[in-house]
Amino acid sequence: xxxxxxxxxxxxxxxxxxxxxxxxxxxxxxxxxxxxxxxxxxxxxxxxxxxxxxxxxxxxxxxxxxxxxxxxxxxxxxxxxxxxxxxxxxxxxxxxxxxxxxxxxxxxxxxxxxxxxxxxxxxxxxxxxxxxxxxxxxxxxxxxxxxxxxxxxxxxxxxxxxxxxxxxxxxxxxxxxxxxxx
Amino acid sequence: xxxxxxxxxxxxxxxxxxxxxxxxxxxxxxxxxxxxxxxxxxxxxxxxxxxxxxxxxxxxxxxxxxxxxxxxxxxxxxxxxxxxxxxxxxxxxxxxxxxxxxxxxxxxxxxxxxxxxxxxxxxxxxxxxxxxxxxxxxxxxxxxxxxxxxxxxxx
Numbered sequence: 001x002x003x004x005x006x007x008x009x010x011x012x013x014x015x016x017x018x019x020x021x022x023x024x025x026x027x028x029x030x031x032x033x034x035x036x037x038x039x040x041x042x043x044x045x046x047x048x049x050x051x052x053x054x055x056x057x058x059x060x061x062x063x064x065x066x067x068x069x070x071x072x073x074x075x076x077x078x079x080x081x082x083x084x085x086x087x088x089x090x091x092x093x094x095x096x097x098x099x100x101x102x103x104x105x106x107x108x109x110x111x112x113x114x115x116x117x118x119x120x121x122x123x124x125x126x127x128x129x130x131x132x133x134x135x136x137x138x139x140x141x142x143x144x145x146x147x148x149x150x151x152x153x154x155x156x157x158x159x160x161x162x163x164x165x166x167x168x169x170x171x172x173x174x175x176x177x178x179x180x181x182x
Numbered sequence: 183x184x185x186x187x188x189x190x191x192x193x194x195x196x197x198x199x200x201x202x203x204x205x206x207x208x209x210x211x212x213x214x215x216x217x218x219x220x221x222x223x224x225x226x227x228x229x230x231x232x233x234x235x236x237x238x239x240x241x242x243x244x245x246x247x248x249x250x251x252x253x254x255x256x257x258x259x260x261x262x263x264x265x266x267x268x269x270x271x272x273x274x275x276x277x278x279x280x281x282x283x284x285x286x287x288x289x290x291x292x293x294x295x296x297x298x299x300x301x302x303x304x305x306x307x308x309x310x311x312x313x314x315x316x317x318x319x320x321x322x323x324x325x326x327x328x329x330x331x332x333x334x335x336x337x
Contacts, residue, residue: 071298075199075297075298078297078337079202079203104300107321111335111337112337147209148209148210149206149209149335149336149337150334150336151207151318151320151333151334151335151336152206152207152208152209152210152211152336153210153334154333154334155207155210155294155316155333156210156211158292158316158333159191159290161190161191161213161214
């Protein structure tokens with residue numbers, strides 16, 4: 001199931017139309033939190049507003065999240081290890097009052113599992129790739145309850161609770177002292 | 183509970199995103215006496231964390247009066263546990279523990295600002311900067327702007 005989230009501020013019909021077209025072609029199940037809009041969908045389930053509980057439920061069920069560049073959806077996807085396809089709202093198209101979403105999208109774009117698209121063809125391309133799980137595209141990140149995160153590793157080394165770094169450093173000093181005295 | 187044995191690492195995290203990010207750090211601290219303090223409800227705590235978990239009051243800008251209860255709980259826990267190190271992913275409870283433990287028992291303190299803070303360091307974080315041995319942002323440009331250190335992200 002693909003869950004689409006456009007937020008509750010302004011309509012985002014460009015995204016809805018884009019994913020609707022894709023759903024018509026692929027017959028995939030798509031549920032969209034669509035906000036207040038006059039867009040008439042053909043192949044996606046439209047829900048203008050969802051409660052927090054419903055949102056969490058839909059998020060939980062989704063295989064892929066498609067969203068405007070809202071922090072809630074982005075962070076939620078990262079935390080839940082779900083791939084997210086972000087289409088930033090553009091102020092020039094009246095989708096947002098500034099281009100803050102473009103900045104947000106760029107910032108998170110390099111994180112594994114986050115994809116940024118700016119038009120309908122790219123949206124379709126990424127969705128198809130995720131669906132087909134083509135090699136080279138990381139649809140999800142490893143279960144991070146088990147794997148050590150980069151920051152965790154850095155902190156563990158900084159704390160150096162078992163003194164292994166000090167031991168290595170003094171061994172290095174001893175070797176240098178031996179070399180100098182030869 | 184021995185009066186002389188100090189806890190090695192105390193992890194402090196509010197619920198929601200703060201705790202989710204702390205869960206990403208937990209695999210790095212598998213050895214020693216590591217304990218967790220959180221405001222999250224019992225059904226939200228990490229199922230794979232083997233150490234003791236303590237629940238404290240959730241005080242934030244929406245519920246400021248609970249700060250008094252939180253402070254008393256933090257003081258009580260700090261006196262009992264006397265952690266050598268504190269690592270917090272925020273928010274207010276983390277700042278309170280850092281502040282108390284720094285002065286009470288000279289704990290080494292690490293602050294990890296939330297991944298969600300993409301513009302500037304959080305208020306809680308800024309309040310305890312002087313008490314921290316390591317004061318971290320998870321975004322390089324925020325670190326540069328605010329004088330924080332960057333050592334990577336939890337993801």
